[in-house]
Amino acid sequence: MSACTHLLLFGATGDLARRMLLPSLFALDTEGLLPQCLRIIATARSAHDDASFQALAADTLPEAADPQARSRFLARLSYVALDASDQQGFAALAEAVPDRGNLAIFLSTAPALFGATIAGLASAGLAGPGARLALEKPLGDSLAASRTINDAVAAAYPEDRTFRIDHYLGKETVQNLMGFRFANTLFEPLWNAAHIAHVQISIGETVGLEGRGDYYDGMGALRDMVQNHMLQLVALLAMEPPARLDPASVRDEKVKVLRSLRPIDAASVEACSVRGQYTAGAIDGVAVPGYTADLGRASDTETFVALKAYVDNWRWKGVPFYLRTGKRAPERLSEIIVQFRAVPHSIFGAAPLAANKLVITLQPDENIRLSMMAKAPGLDQDGLKLRELPLDIGLPNAFAESRRRIAYERLLLDLIEGRQTLFVRRDEVEAQWQWIDAIRAGWAARGMAARPHSAGTWGPSAAIALTERDDVTWHD
Known part of the structure; x- marks a missing residue:
């Protein structure tokens, strides 16, 4: 694919555009x-002309930015008001795109509008061979709803021109x-069930609903975070080495992992999953209300979920992947723990030996840390003394010359230049939904309600029991 000359930005006055998309493009x-030559055509329902939208966009840019750079970027922007449910309006939108053979479209709208928007784009001639479409989650x-959306997309945009976004894939770490x-022979030979005891993935948010109550209450933590971000991390951690670093090879290996996930169904859902919902509590010493108070009505939607998952293949047979995510957690955190097995025999007598552990932190700070045992200084008259030491690779320090980027910078640039490796293919999405739907069906069959827990904690006590039954402790 060649680089596009026009970027059509749907939902251009929304929160995502203001916080992420416009600053990333700038x-x-x-x-x-x-x-x-790139022109950015913004569209939304709001009544703006070019000048008023450029003023709105200017407010999203860094105050310290070079005035000349600001002016150059704002000059790229134009605006066309559009109600996506009105098919007649797409003709005016098409008139603003003179080069439809090199067009990228970024769709950040409500899922209910996907079908009408895609139909309108196609009817206006904006779905031709040179047009590519990016879809925000x-x-x-559900699997059925996802297939409906994917079918609508496929009717106008083939898979090789469809870019499904999971912004976690744009993060450097x-x-x-x-x-x-x-790229390291040190780890890949050990990256299997013979040497790894378990894997943990934790994603915590300190925030509550932030004005997204209706959306979140209809989704919950399982569908909002596990179905996309967490399962993509599982796939990257567990995948086999791809033959090449190209979109097809990488995504082929990821989908094999997703299809190898052991189903969590009605028979195993109580042993392998925990649902939670935060009540009133405190974050960093500040009192915060409970979920139903935030929402303004009663609800059984889970704001926390913990899972014990297995990838049933030769590499990972029997290795549990513990996943947990929740709102109003004690800290903002995205972290992966790879716990290696203990040495098979200790020659150091009764001295305790901690098994090696790899800690990969995605946020708030990007870091890779390996814990290992080393001799403590001393004469060792009473025997060799060992201590656990961390080897830290602080990525911001190691690459101090590089600016830390917003994930959307990479994803938008890849969309504009036509690279699909960091985007999610249809079979990946549907494999994820199939696994998630089975969990939700199991919850319904067992009548599993969301367990209350205080805001500022990592879920209900059942989440602790989920790992401790296996003599494992969450990494806090």
């Missing part, structure tokens, strides 16, 4: 990474998982 422009709320695993 950063790319500032560094000279956008094609000089959620892509449905997530991308570094492949580099870390497949």
